Amino acid sequence: xxxxxxxxxxxxxxxxxxxxxxYAALGGVLSERSGVVNIGLEGILTAGAFFAVVxxxxxxxxxxxxxxxxVAGALLAVILAFAAxxxxxxxxxxxxxxxxxxxxxxxxxxxxxxGQPGASREVPSLGTTGERVLTLLxxxxxxxxxxxLFRTPWGLRVRSCGENPRAAEIAxxxxxxxxxxxxxxGGAIASLGGVYLSLAELDLYSxxxxxxxxxxxxxxxxxxxxxxxxxLGAAVFFGFFxxxxxxxxxxxxxxxxxxxxxxxxxxxxxxxxxxxxxxxxADGVPFER
Amino acid sequence: MQRTLRDxxxxxxxxxxxxxxxxxIAHASPIAGFGALLxxxxxxxxxFAETLLQTTALLFPALGIALAFRAGLFNIGAEGQIVLxxxxxxxxxxxxxxxxxxxxxxxxAGAACAGGLWGGLAGFLKARFGANEVISTLxxxxxxxxxxxxxxxxxxxxxxxxxxxxxxxPAAAWLPVLIPNTRLSVSFLLALLxxxxxxxxxxxxxxxxxxxxxxxxxxxxxxxxxxLGRTALTAMTLSGxxxxxxxxxxxxxVLHRFNTGLSPGYGFIAIAVALVGNLDPLFIILAAFGxxxxxxxxIAMQAEANVPRDVVTLIEGLVIIALAGRRFVAQRxxx
Numbered sequence: 362x363x364x365x366x367x368x369x370x371x372x373x374x375x376x377x378x379x380x381x382x383x384y385a386a387l388g389g390v391l392s393e394r395s396g397v398v399n400i401g402l403e404g405i406l407t408a409g410a411f412f413a414v415v416x417x418x419x420x421x422x423x424x425x426x427x428x429x430x431x432v433a434g435a436l437l438a439v440i441l442a443f444a445a446x447x448x449x450x451x452x453x454x455x456x457x458x459x460x461x462x463x464x465x466x467x468x469x470x471x472x473x474x475x476g477q478p479g480a481s482r483e484v485p486s487l488g489t490t491g492e493r494v495l496t497l498l499x500x501x502x503x504x505x506x507x508x509x510l511f512r513t514p515w516g517l518r519v520r521s522c523g524e525n526p527r528a529a530e531i532a533x534x535x536x537x538x539x540x541x542x543x544x545x546x547g548g549a550i551a552s553l554g555g556v557y558l559s560l561a562e563l564d565l566y567s568x569x570x571x572x573x574x575x576x577x578x579x580x581x582x583x584x585x586x587x588x589x590x591x592x593l594g595a596a597v598f599f600g601f602f603x604x605x606x607x608x609x610x611x612x613x614x615x616x617x618x619x620x621x622x623x624x625x626x627x628x629x630x631x632x633x634x635x636x637x638x639x640x641x642x643a644d645g646v647p648f649e650r
Numbered sequence: 651m652q653r654t655l656r657d658x659x660x661x662x663x664x665x666x667x668x669x670x671x672x673x674x675i676a677h678a679s680p681i682a683g684f685g686a687l688l689x690x691x692x693x694x695x696x697x698f699a700e701t702l703l704q705t706t707a708l709l710f711p712a713l714g715i716a717l718a719f720r721a722g723l724f725n726i727g728a729e730g731q732i733v734l735x736x737x738x739x740x741x742x743x744x745x746x747x748x749x750x751x752x753x754x755x756x757x758x759a760g761a762a763c764a765g766g767l768w769g770g771l772a773g774f775l776k777a778r779f780g781a782n783e784v785i786s787t788l789x790x791x792x793x794x795x796x797x798x799x800x801x802x803x804x805x806x807x808x809x810x811x812x813x814x815x816x817x818x819x820p821a822a823a824w825l826p827v828l829i830p831n832t833r834l835s836v837s838f839l840l841a842l843l844x845x846x847x848x849x850x851x852x853x854x855x856x857x858x859x860x861x862x863x864x865x866x867x868x869x870x871x872x873x874x875x876x877x878l879g880r881t882a883l884t885a886m887t888l889s890g891x892x893x894x895x896x897x898x899x900x901x902x903x904v905l906h907r908f909n910t911g912l913s914p915g916y917g918f919i920a921i922a923v924a925l926v927g928n929l930d931p932l933f934i935i936l937a938a939f940g941x942x943x944x945x946x947x948x949i950a951m952q953a954e955a956n957v958p959r960d961v962v963t964l965i966e967g968l969v970i971i972a973l974a975g976r977r978f979v980a981q982r983x984x985x
Binding site for chain 2: 455464466572618633
């Protein structure tokens with residue numbers, strides 16, 4: 362393969378690896394802009410990936426699978442949204458619980474629905490066209506979310522709840538409800554990342570297939586300064602490192618060290634960026650009336 | 651006390667409520683399911699020993715997590731710290747030709763250092779750069795597993811090693827068995843001792859007070875002259891060391907070799923254990939026993955009542971969400 366071909370392959374793979382990260386990071390941006398930290402992104406990816414496969418297996422239609430994955434991700438987010446807005450819980454602890462629920466739930470469901478542990482059978486997938494459409498949609502959604510957050514009254518309400526929910530309430534905004542829906546819609550967006558993993562990149566669900574992408578997405582949210590375009594840029598950056606491992610692996614560098622690359626990159630970015638960026642002022646702070 | 655009882659009640663409602671629902675979905679009667687679970691965990695001496703073994707495996711990381719929580723830090727990295735502690739034990743145990751009396755303490759200390767280093771790294775990133783420890787420990791979990799896989803398959807590969815594991819440890823490095831003909835080793839007593847020691851440290855020492863002050867009122871603690879950065883570094887290092895110790899006891903007491911799959915998520919389940927135990931080391935012992943029953947009985951539940959054992963993981967996650975009601979992480983995410 363010539364140099365241009367290799368570069369093209371690397372960039373294509375970067376987009377493939379970045380797409381699920383973009384969706385998860387966009388979900389994180391929306392949620393955190395409203396003041397709710399969503400550590401449960403990993404679990405939402407898992408739910409999206411698993412139920413997309415279940416939906417496709419049950420109906421034979423991958424599009425129904427996409428819908429099932431989105432609904433599952435949104436429903437999982439409802440648990441966090443409810444706990445965060447109505448129970449005033451520690452969002453980070455609850456989000457961690459969400460990841461464990463999804464992990465156990467998917468493994469339980471695998472045995473129950475597919476009768477086998479580890480992985481599901483192959484199901485009708487979205488194919489190459491669907492893969493490309495989903496990647497394109499990630500960019501479109503980024504633009505839409507940016508517009509919604511920064512150019513619409515709804516976005517202003519969401520952001521004001523993330524900065525100062527008490528002031529927002531005085532201005533007549535229902536901060537709890539605004540946060541609730543931001544988390545749920547964020548969950549629906551993030552779940553598309555899981556759908557991409559199981560129905561577009563592959564055609565089955567396997568345990569652990571999300572492989573910490575939800576956590577990298579959390580770093581992408583910070584790295585992207587809580588801005589959809591910034592989050593997209595960070596996701597592409599981490600996606601590049603994930604893609605790079607395949608190129609460098611062929612150069613004889615041990616594969617485990619290469620697989621660690623995106624995580625190390627995220628750690629370095631986290632350390633380098635923390636303190637120099639400002640989170641929404643009420644991000645992660647429970648609000649009670 | 652009242653809080654602890656309330657939390658315990660919530661946990662029990664979640665366990666039995668969600669457990670029953672999950673069993674009904676799997677077409678099993680909850681009575682048969684929970685019966686099989688309890689019988690499988692406590693039915694005879696060897697099953698009871700297996701439950702205590704699970705209790706031990708959860709107790710170490712839960713104590714570490716509780717220590718960090720007390721300082722207002724959320725260590726989700728126990729899983730990676732367990733892996734690196736276990737790996738260090740697996741490598742040192744085979745490499746050092748020493749008699750057991752010297753070897754065992756040395757290997758345990760080495761494992762604690764490895765876990766401490768990994769936890770301390772997150773503490774350092776927090777203290778020096780303000781990097782949020784939640785996200786950094788999550789990253790470090792994955793890096794730890796990859797690093798361990800690389801090290802034992804590459805630079806530290808020893809003759810007789812299988813894929814993703816070290817060769818068997820010499821008998822000198824095995825922890826003595828506590829109940830004959832079972833896999834339960836003295837690590838159980840070690841974990842109890844540690845819990846007792848931490849109970850003393852948390853409640854009766856200046857360091858314990860500083861941890862709590864930093865966790866519950868960081869601004870007041872800072873004004874009172876407590877170095878928050880140093881506290882974060884110390885707490886995360888100790889937290890990691892305790893989890894690493896737990897990994898070593900699995901290697902030296904149960905598997906007698908290091909395997910990259912030595913922990914089926916103990917580091918995460920231990921979060922639920924620490925929360926149910928309300929961060930109090932003595933209650934954490936009881937909580938670890940309760941979750942030990944779930945862990946060890948779930949195999950029998952799957953075999954006899956046809957309920958997928960992973961439902962236990964789902965329940966543990968829900969317990970965490972249900973008990974997240976208190977502000978544990980006092981310090982701000984970034985800044």
